[in-house]
Amino acid sequence: MKNSHNAPMSGDRLPLSPDIEDTRPHLPFLSAPGILPELPRQRTDACCGIPSSILTTPPIASRNAPYRHCHQGNVPSPVGPIPRLGTRLTPRDYWGGLKVRLGMGRNRYAMPAGLYAVGRPDPRSPVLVTANYKLTVDALRKELHGHDAWILVLDTRGINVWCAAGKGTFAAKELVHRLKASRLEQVVTHRRLVLPQLSASGVAGHLVKQQSGFRVIWGPIRARDLPAFLSRPKEAPPDMRRMSFTLKERLTLVPVEISAAFRPAVWILGMAMLMALLLGMAGPAPFMTVLHTMLLGGAATVVGLISGAVLTPILLPWIPGNAFALKGGFLGLGAAFISQLAFYPAMDVETSIALTMMTIATSSFLAMNFTGATPFASPSGVEKEMRWAIPAQALVVTIGLIGWLQAVWGG
Amino acid sequence: MRNMTYLPGVSTLTLDASRCNGCRTCTLVCPHAVLVMKDGHAVIDRRDDCMECGACALNCPQQALGVTPGVGCAAYVLQTWFKGKDAACCGGSGCC
Numbered sequence: 001m002k003n004s005h006n007a008p009m010s011g012d013r014l015p016l017s018p019d020i021e022d023t024r025p026h027l028p029f030l031s032a033p034g035i036l037p038e039l040p041r042q043r044t045d046a047c048c049g050i051p052s053s054i055l056t057t058p059p060i061a062s063r064n065a066p067y068r069h070c071h072q073g074n075v076p077s078p079v080g081p082i083p084r085l086g087t088r089l090t091p092r093d094y095w096g097g098l099k100v101r102l103g104m105g106r107n108r109y110a111m112p113a114g115l116y117a118v119g120r121p122d123p124r125s126p127v128l129v130t131a132n133y134k135l136t137v138d139a140l141r142k143e144l145h146g147h148d149a150w151i152l153v154l155d156t157r158g159i160n161v162w163c164a165a166g167k168g169t170f171a172a173k174e175l176v177h178r179l180k181a182s183r184l185e186q187v188v189t190h191r192r193l194v195l196p197q198l199s200a201s202g203v204a205g206h207l208v209k210q211q212s213g214f215r216v217i218w219g220p221i222r223a224r225d226l227p228a229f230l231s232r233p234k235e236a237p238p239d240m241r242r243m244s245f246t247l248k249e250r251l252t253l254v255p256v257e258i259s260a261a262f263r264p265a266v267w268i269l270g271m272a273m274l275m276a277l278l279l280g281m282a283g284p285a286p287f288m289t290v291l292h293t294m295l296l297g298g299a300a301t302v303v304g305l306i307s308g309a310v311l312t313p314i315l316l317p318w319i320p321g322n323a324f325a326l327k328g329g330f331l332g333l334g335a336a337f338i339s340q341l342a343f344y345p346a347m348d349v350e351t352s353i354a355l356t357m358m359t360i361a362t363s364s365f366l367a368m369n370f371t372g373a374t375p376f377a378s379p380s381g382v383e384k385e386m387r388w389a390i391p392a393q394a395l396v397v398t399i400g401l402i403g404w405l406q407a408v409w410g411g
Numbered sequence: 412m413r414n415m416t417y418l419p420g421v422s423t424l425t426l427d428a429s430r431c432n433g434c435r436t437c438t439l440v441c442p443h444a445v446l447v448m449k450d451g452h453a454v455i456d457r458r459d460d461c462m463e464c465g466a467c468a469l470n471c472p473q474q475a476l477g478v479t480p481g482v483g484c485a486a487y488v489l490q491t492w493f494k495g496k497d498a499a500c501c502g503g504s505g506c507c
Contacts, residue, residue, distance in 0.1 A: 165466075166464070166480075166482055197439075197440060197442060198442065200440035200464075200466035200469070200470055201440075201464040201465045201466040201469060201480065202469075203469075203470075204469045204470055205436065205440075205470050206436075206470065206472045218439050218440055221442060235439065236439075238444070241439065241441075241442065241444070242442065242443070242444060243415065243442040243443055244412070245412040245415060246412060247412075250412075316412065317412045317413075317414065322416070322417060322418050322419070323418060324485070368485045369484075369485045369486050371483055371484055371485045372482065372483065372484025372485060372486055372487060373484075374483075375415070375442070375462070376415040376416075376417055376443065376460070376462050376483075377417050377462060377483035377484070378417055378418075378421060378422060378461060378462040378463040378481075378483045379463055379479075379480075379481030379482055379483045379484075379488070380418075380421040380422060380423055380463060380479070380481075381417045381418035381421045381422075381483065382483045382484065382485050382488055383488055384418055384421050385418065385485075386485055386488055386489070390489075
């Protein structure tokens with residue numbers, strides 16, 4: 001994989017040496033490799049995203065290319081044919097979307113960066129700039145049905161607009177680089193670019209103007225506002241510029257939260273169960289009683305998981321408190337109370353309190369982790385909250401675990 | 412969800428009014444309408460709604476605005492505590 005972009009593949013042009021600027025037409029679908037051998041150095045190379053070596057191989061040329069089916073012919077331009085994207089999403093797109101949401105094959109689904117078209121754009125058509133995350137590109141082209149526009153896809157390592165801007169991959173440098181590589185100045189006669197507003201934390205508009213001559217117009221936050229915006233593409237009205245966090249938006253995050261929590265939860269629960277089993281076997285209680293108490297502990301953790309990763313996102317605006325750890329703690333207390341009343345068999349007070357504490361700590365921790373998925377938690381706030389929440393959660397879970405293990409031992 | 416105020420009094424946002432040239436770019440890029448225009452200059456109107464994304468400061472041609480930008484993500488902050496800033500990686504809670 002490391003040297004794949006240097007290896008000529010059938011039908012590909014030989015790559016130029018790195019110090020020669022490539023001015024040949026940029027046709028991502030037809031010849032993704034060899035266009036510009038190096039990618040710009042990014043602020044964060046460590047993780048989050050794809051090593052550049054993978055991106056320079058053409059996903060579109062492989063047999064199961066995830067984007068080939070949305071390539072619908074080409075649009076002529078002064079720099080050669082530009083691939084046109086379909087604006088109707090197919091079942092295959094929804095299936096791919098589901099997979100990337102759950103973190104499966106996100107790298108494979110990164111769109112090759114470059115210039116694309118929707119509809120039949122001409123030199124006066126607007127240019128929309130976007131990230132190369134599968135769901136981002138799909139949301140954009142779906143909303144542009146019936147419109148004529150150019151789409152400039154940046155290499156954001158398969159990451160969405162907001163996170164790529166925060167990570168420094170959706171930035172003025174990459175934008176200017178991609179403008180030159182696609183020779184956009186020959187394709188359109190105007191000098192305006194529409195950028196998603198959420199990329200503003202990564203792109204300095206005035207630097208783009210300085211370095212490329214293109215003026216940045218801040219478009220709406222949400223792709224679905226684009227048709228209305230494009231009818232008067234001067235300035236997005238205030239409601240298009242305000243962040244939202246609707247029930248529907250929060251619901252789409254629930255599967256993500258669950259899949260993120262699942263693996264560590266299985267590990268931690270597995271370790272705790274093993275410890276409890278060894279302790280229970282050594283203790284005086286009969287095996288069935290040990291097993292019974294062990295399962296109660298497992299149930300308490302799962303209730304905490306549901307409370308923190310499912311109920312907290314859904315009920316977020318209605319749970320009292322500002323801090324997420326507090327919200328999750330409250331909800332965990334409620335969930336423990338209801339589940340013990342409704343589903344658990346009768347038990348002594350000590351065990352009941354221990355299980356409640358395990359539920360509260362799990363729920364509080366997962367709710368706190370949800371900060372990263374919200375569009376309003378500030379880093380200063382998260383850090384402030386964590387300074388008291390982490391020790392509190394650790395204390396509560398330790399007391400809960402000790403109480404539970406004691407119950408396992410004693411039966 | 413209308414009210415998106417998180418913890419009050421923590422934002423690192425600063426505004427040097429004397430440098431502002433009234434271009435109002437900051438009011439266009441802020442996703443929480445923290446900044447408004449008043450008498451031809453930007454003012455901080457809803458400080459506690461600021462999520463420190465850094466869009467306003469980055470796009471201020473006069474460098475009148477300042478903020479310590481970062482990721483408001485507990486999973487990320489945890490990693491910076493344990494692994495240090497460079498090795499930290501988001502991932503966890505769907506933050507990227």
